[in-house]
Each structure stands twice: as structure tokens, then as C-alpha cells.
Amino acid sequence: MKNVISLNVSSVFRLLGPSWRGNGMVEKYPWWNEEQRKLADEVEEFAKEKAPRAAEATWKKEFPWDIYNEMGGRGWFGTIIPEEYGGLGPRYGVTACCIVAELTTPLGSVCVAFSTTMFGGTHQIAHFGNEEQKERWLPGIAKGKLMGAITLTEPFVGSDAGGVETTARREGDEYVILGKKRFISNTGLADIYMVxxxxxxxxxxIASRRHLSAFIVEKGTPGFSVEKINELSGWDGVRNGYLNFDEVRVPAENRLGEEGDGWNIMISGLNFERTLGAAGIVGTFRDLITYAVFHSQR
Ligand SMILES: Cc1cc2nc3c(=O)[nH]c(=O)nc-3n(C[C@H](O)[C@H](O)[C@H](O)COP(=O)(O)OP(=O)(O)OC[C@H]3O[C@@H](n4cnc5c(N)ncnc54)[C@H](O)[C@@H]3O)c2cc1C
Structure with missing residues (x-):
């Protein structure tokens, strides 16, 4: 019964199969350029083909790495990464939005993993990282070999993002991170965590918002662990959970920007996150309208 209740829009479309969306019923958005429309067509085809496999993975409670890796091979993770780091060049956010809008309904869990990687590390490294940090992480992300995550929310911190309680104490060339994060998408799957x-x-x-700093923490760092995986209602197959930072030692070179730049980096990341999130919602609602028309004409 619980599984039936938790079926969401994506599940309904998956049950319908690919036909509801095909046959030229859906026009691409008029403000997309030719290149973006072509990419969106490619993503749409891909998503249609992979939807049954994604549904199977959801029911088996596994993440469809095969689909994710294939997306990496197609270069889609490079949409916001400059060419010199293995990305597609100066296309930036709109192209990432095209991908999200097409993936969101048929491949919900993969779409969340993709967009979270884009705003959970990629954006921040591309904009605030130094040369060494860009060379270290961006090429792996561009190939789909490194998954990202954003860790902002905590047990007692949500909307009031400036209230972050997790601490990073400087000790020589390292920072020691202590605290907990909750509701984190890509928990356990991700390789790099934007903290x-x-x-x-x-x-x-605190008054001038210079009290926070931004760090990349890599999976496997001693003291960094998954505390719990959350059961989500309506986010089929999306991995989300609690993370524990128990005196996690991170080299100072993993800090993005200067000490105290965390708030600015966070806000920049959130702005991009909201844009990608909106693209996902637009995609879902477009698909809902399409389905309603399809249903009324049966
Ligand atoms: C599916 C999912 C995935 C997520 N993924 C991530 C992730 O990857 N990384 C991450 O860091 N976080 C993630 N989050 C957490 C999300 O960002 C937080 O849930 C969000 O910031 C709200 O925080 P909260 O849940 O503590 O709610 P609260 O901040 O406690 O808010 C509860 C309610 O009170 C209202 N409220 C709060 N403050 C005020 C105020 N001052 N005035 C009036 N109303 C107010 C809010 O609008 C809301 O309705 C995820 C959440 C979900 C549900």
C-alpha cells in the first residue's frame, strides 16, 4: 500500500510507456536555440529508451549507474564546464536546464543525481575554484566519473541557511569539520560533497555574512560517514540521507575561495539550483498537460 501511495507523476508516465509523449505532440520551448532543441531531442529519446530500466532500478531500490554512466559518455555533465577542463564550453545554465526538463519525468532519480551534481560542486568549483581545484575535479565531473552533492541543511538548520552549525576548525594546513547534515540528495552515491x-x-x-566557508569533502575521508538513508514520498529512487562529520580532516586546499566566502558561494549555488529546479518543475508540468490532452482524446 505504501508503494502505491508513493507513486508520483514520474511513475504514472512510466506506467503509460513511451507513447504518451511521442508523435510530435510536444513542441520544444520557443526560446531554445537550434542547438538546444537538438540536444533536448537527443535527451528525450534517451530518456524514453531508458525509462523501463530506471523503473526497474527504482523497484529494486538501486541506483541505475548504467544510465548515469552513459550520460557521462554523451558529455552532458560538461554543459557548465569550460572546454579546457573537458566540458562542452560556454553554453552554461540554459543547456543544463534543457537536459533537466527532458529527464525529469521519465528518469526522475537520474535527473536529481544529474542536477545535484551540477549545483552540488560543479557550479561552485567552476566559479570559485582556483586553477588547481578546477584541474583536479572538473574533468572527472565532465566525464560523469564524479558525482556531486550539496550539504547545507542540518538537523536544526533549513530555511535559515546562515545559521549553519557545522564547524570547520583550522589546524595547521587542515580544517577539522564537525557536525551533521540532513536531507542530502546523492547521499552515499556522490564522490565529492560541497560542504x-x-x-x-x-x-x-556573522553580521556581515563572513562566518561560513565552503569545502569539498571527498567520499572515504576518515570520519565522514552516511548516518541514515531517508524514505522519501514521491521522489521515486532518489537517494537522500543524513551525513555525519566526526572530526573530518580536510586539507586547506579543499577550501573554495577565501575563508569567510562560504555565504557568497552558497547563494550563488542556490541561485543556480533554483533555476535548474524550476526547469525540472516546468518539464513535469509540461508532461502533465501533455498527458491530460492525450487522456482527453482517447
Ligand atoms: C527531497 C528533498 C531533497 C533535499 N535535498 C537537499 C540537498 O541535497 N542538500 C541540502 O542541503 N538540503 C536538501 N534538502 C533540504 C531542503 O533544502 C530544506 O528542507 C529546506 O531548506 C527547508 O528547511 P527545513 O526542512 O528545515 O524547513 P524549515 O526551515 O524548518 O521550514 C519549515 C516551514 O517553515 C517555513 N518558514 C521557515 N522560516 C520561516 C520564516 N522566517 N518565516 C515564515 N515561514 C518560515 C518554511 O517556509 C516551511 O514551510 C532537501 C529537501 C528535500 C525535501
Missing amino acids: YARTSDDPKD
């Missing part, structure tokens, strides 16, 4: 932590309790720093 926001408090580096100052000085009221002046």
Missing part, C-alpha cells in the same frame, strides 16, 4: 561550515563565531563576521 558549508562555520569558520567564525565573531558577531561582526
